[in-house]
Amino acid sequence: MNSALFNVDGGHRAIKYTRIHGVRPDVYGEGTHFVIPWLETPIIYDVRAKPRTIASLTGTKDLQMVNITCRVLSRPNVDSLATIYRELGSDYDERVLPSIVNEVLKSVVAQFNASQLIGQREMVSRLVRENLTRRASRFNLTLDDVSITHVTFSPAFSEAVESKQIAQQTAQRAAFLVDQAIQEKQATKIRAQGEARSAELIGEAVKQNRGFLQLRRLEAAR
Template structure:
């Protein structure tokens, strides 16, 4: 604070000295002091008008009233220029996203709506050319036209179904062609991607009907296969039962004891069920609760009685 006051006093003393010494200010000294102040103020304005700032993420070029647009590109920071003769032109070089929709036709004459997302920025070295040929609204002038052209040329190479099954391949072709076209206008594309694909209502319904028909055909084939398997199962089971009956008949012809064995097995199962039941069963005592005796055994029991 004291240093500021001291500097102000020295400045006032110099003005008084220029204006005519320590005595009262005369007309000549007054005009001289005013002239110094005006010179200082004018110098400040001139210095301020001779400087321009370039913010982060921006670049600048100069337009000269004598030479036109200069080729020099100025980076971030503060730079000098000649007031009135030169004008700075600031460009934003940060990547900007843009969604562009296009209605185009496929190889099989199906109409499809495609939305392409483009992340673009101007080439730093090409800023003077961009300003001379396109202006500062370069993206509005270039991107919609070249994106539509590239999408139409690429999509026309594929059928509607291939746009879905080969989507990555389609995106790669669009990216390569669009990057090449944009480079002719000094534009850099950091990313190109297809974000939305929509077909006409008629095509969508046709695809759904085709899917339903395919599912129905698969179900019918499954039912036919199931019927064949059931038929084979019935044949195998019938053959097994016939073979079993044949073997039983042959065993009965060779030995009647086989039939008695089967009776005993059946009686054992019946006895097991009756023993676990709460119902009371009255049987002949001679049969030991099981009527398993054959005709010969029954005749023998009657004789004994």
């Protein structure tokens, strides 16, 4: 009797292969189901979203080599399990995902220079996600999430980028010091002009009123 029953666990679905008709389109949900011994064989798929990380070494538009890592969260389309089994078998994700991820990454990365790849990472991620989702749908796979997790350039390029950043920081610091010196010079000039004007006004006041000079002497003596 046990050979006439099969179980489908949570997060799984099943289809049947029959010796007479081949793979049947019917999809069986969670629970216990009947099967005709010898004539029918159940094929069970895990339909939960599964993460997979794929790395690809590819070239940018300006011929810089970059190692880029993509994380994909994928699951099979439940209504297309029979088609997936006929065309790809049970190890569908192993046969499809590495191939299409590498293809899409190479295609997208080749559109950007190395500096653009760093500065426009959000746009790169969006293009990878859109292209990869479209390619996966042709194989009846749904991608719930696609993200670029790592972007690593060659040591020589990384050193060049670091040197450029240091040079830019040095130039910015020098510009700041020059600007600061100019502002201090202007402040000194303004103070000198103010003191000269003050002396001029005091001189005029003394000429006009001798009592003003006496008042200033008294204030200085306090």
